[in-house]
Amino acid sequence: MDDQKSSTLQSKKTGGFKKFLRWFAFIALLLFAIIFWWQYYYTFSTGLQGGKMQKISYKGNIFKTWEGYLLISLSTTDNNFTLTSKEFPFSVKNDSIAHVLEKYEGKRVKVRYQQKNGTLPWRGDTPYIVDEVTVDE
Numbered sequence: 799m800d801d802q803k804s805s806t807l808q809s810k811k812t813g814g815f816k817k818f819l820r821w822f823a824f825i826a827l828l829l830f831a832i833i834f835w836w837q838y839y840y841t842f843s844t845g846l847q848g849g850k851m852q853k854i855s856y857k858g859n860i861f862k863t864w865e866g867y868l869l870i871s872l873s874t875t876d877n878n879f880t881l882t883s884k885e886f887p888f889s890v891k892n893d894s895i896a897h898v899l900e901k902y903e904g905k906r907v908k909v910r911y912q913q914k915n916g917t918l919p920w921r922g923d924t925p926y927i928v929d930e931v932t933v934d935e
Contacts, residue, residue, distance in 0.1 A: 860919070895930070898931050
């Protein structure tokens with residue numbers, strides 16, 4: 799009789815530990831998924847940036863992405879010469895937007911972007927993803 803009780807207690811302890819491990823694995827996986835989504839897919843900010851379209855290229859070894867940058871004038875002279883400038887690097891997921899940007903290289907444009915917390919190789923090298931472009935008149 800004592801042997802029967804001890805084997806029942808032993809199986810309950812083992813079953814409880816397996817249940818704990820299952821729940822722990824489920825919660826850990828759920829937590830990992832939430833952190834991954836927040837890091838790579840959550841939009842941290844959206845905005846509009848204007849500047850001179852300087853460069854756009856399709857590059858990459860395994861994942862080809864559109865990468866470009868705008869040249870932003872920080873200060874100019876009375877004759878409209880740029881004294882200081884800053885680059886705004888960005889990535890483009892949509893081929894049609896990239897081709898529009900190619901047409902406007904060297905001209906002033908405004909781009910609407912989404913800023914992500916992190917980068918993924920198939921989405922581009924920068925956290926700034928351009929999803930709309932207009933010519934700045």
